[in-house]
Amino acid sequence: MENIINYFETIPSLHRSLILVGGLTFFWLLEGGLPLFKFKYKKWQHAIPNLFFTLTTIIINFAFAFVLLSSADWVKANDFGIINWLPQMPLWLYVFLGLLFLDFFGAYLAHYVEHKVKPLWMVHLVHHTDHKVDTTTANRHHPIESLIRFGFTLLGVFVVGTPIALVMMYQAMSLIFTQFTHANIKLPKGLDKALSYFIVSPDMHKTHHHYRLPYTDSNYGNIFSIWDRVLGTYRYMDREKLIYGVDVFPDEVKNSNIRHLLKQPFLNYEKSTLSAETEN
Numbered sequence: 214m215e216n217i218i219n220y221f222e223t224i225p226s227l228h229r230s231l232i233l234v235g236g237l238t239f240f241w242l243l244e245g246g247l248p249l250f251k252f253k254y255k256k257w258q259h260a261i262p263n264l265f266f267t268l269t270t271i272i273i274n275f276a277f278a279f280v281l282l283s284s285a286d287w288v289k290a291n292d293f294g295i296i297n298w299l300p301q302m303p304l305w306l307y308v309f310l311g312l313l314f315l316d317f318f319g320a321y322l323a324h325y326v327e328h329k330v331k332p333l334w335m336v337h338l339v340h341h342t343d344h345k346v347d348t349t350t351a352n353r354h355h356p357i358e359s360l361i362r363f364g365f366t367l368l369g370v371f372v373v374g375t376p377i378a379l380v381m382m383y384q385a386m387s388l389i390f391t392q393f394t395h396a397n398i399k400l401p402k403g404l405d406k407a408l409s410y411f412i413v414s415p416d417m418h419k420t421h422h423h424y425r426l427p428y429t430d431s432n433y434g435n436i437f438s439i440w441d442r443v444l445g446t447y448r449y450m451d452r453e454k455l456i457y458g459v460d461v462f463p464d465e466v467k468n469s470n471i472r473h474l475l476k477q478p479f480l481n482y483e484k485s486t487l488s489a490e491t492e493n
Contacts, residue, residue: 214304214305214308215304217382218304218308218378218379218382219378221377221378221379221381221382221385222376222377222378222381224381224385229381229384229385232385232388232389233267233271233388236348236388236389236392236393237348237349237351237392240348240392240393240396240398241256241347241348241349243396243398244347244348244396244397244398247398247399247400248397248398248399249397249398249399249415249419249452250345250397250455252345252347252397254345256347259345259347259349259469260347260349261471262353262469262470262471262474263343263349263350263351263352263353264349265471266339266352266353266354266355266356266474267349267351267352267353269354269356269359270352270354270356270359273356273359273360273363274359274363277363280367281363281366281367281370281377281380282377284367284370284371285370285375285376285377285379285380286376286377288370288371288374288375288376289374289376289377292374293371293374294370294371294372294373294374294375295310295314295372295373295374296310296311296314296373296374296375297374298374308379308382311373311374311375311379311383312379312382312383312386312436313437313439314369314372314373314375315366315369315370315373315375315379315380315383316383316387316434316435316436316437316440317369317440318365318366318368318369318372318373319362319365319366319369319383319387319435320387320433320434320435320436321433321434321435321440321441321444322365323361323362323365323366324337324433324434324435325433325446326365327358327361328429328430328433332478333361335477335478335479335480336355336357336358336361336478337354337355337358338459338462338477338478339353339354339355339358339474339477339478340353340354340355340358341422341429341458341459342458342459342462342468342474342477343422343457343458343468344457344458344465344468344469345397345457346395346397346419346422346457347395347396347397348392348393348395348396348397349395350395351388351391351392351394351395352391355474355475355477355478356475357478366380366384383436386436387435387436390412390413390435390436391435393415394413394414394415394417394418394419394435395415395418395419396415398415399452400414400415400416402416402452405417409438410438410442411437411438411439412436412437412438413432413434413435413436413437413438413441414438416452417432417434417438417441417447417449418432418434419452419455420432420448420449420450420452420455421433422455422457423450423454423455423456423457424456424457424458424459424460425456425460427448428448428450429459430446431446431447431448432446432447432448433446
């Protein structure tokens with residue numbers, strides 16, 4: 214465990230890039246052999262706007278990396294934060310709790326707030342208006358959302374008290390998990406269900422991408438599924454019934470246009486209140 218911590222404490226930028234590209238490539242290829250849906254689309258054409266927003270996310274995170282590093286160094290030097298206030302514990306438990314709580318602030322809480330606060334929902338909408346969810350959808354976030362997510366992660370660093378090694382480990386895991394859960398892959402239902410008791414599984418997260426409420430407002434987690442289960446936001450939906458997108462924003466052509474997506478947070482329309490029960 215100490216070797217892992219030491220590695221992530223000084224992880225080279227090249228290695229972080231390889232995690233991003235390697236994960237994307239792996240799940241891209243896996244989608245071809247184990248597809249959940251046989252999309253009739255030009256995969257590269259669909260990927261272009263998603264990869265554009267992946268690039269903007271990378272730029273924003275890189276630009277503010279020094280803030281994250283300085284904050285993580287400060288909490289370590291001052292023994293600040295939840296995991297530093299707890300009684301002394303084994304290193305593996307310290308790491309696990311750090312990742313678990315950072316996942317709450319950096320992923321679950323950020324995601325939940327984005328769905329409940331209308332201006333933030335309008336920003337997050339860019340992620341939900343992908344009609345063909347695959348691994349490239351993972352980082353389809355408007356630049357404003359990238360800033361919001363960074364802010365919540367920074368909050369997590371202070372509240373949880375995570376040193377930079379755990380922050381880097383969390384970000385690497387978060388990246389792989391979001392590529393995994395968005396990938397257009399079909400795991401055996403029993404396996405997917407079993408995984409969902411511990412981690413966010415592909416079927417669990419894709420329920421969140423169903424085009425109508427109440428499923429859109431559920432399953433906010435990224436790595437650990439415990440937060441959805443404990444806080445009552447977990448929902449199950451048969452994956453064969455999934456329809457991606459947002460019911461009040463159905464224009465797939467516009468939702469694939471980078472210029473339109475950049476303007477999407479500033480458009481004026483109401484979030485649908487139509488529940489899944491009314492569509493059956």
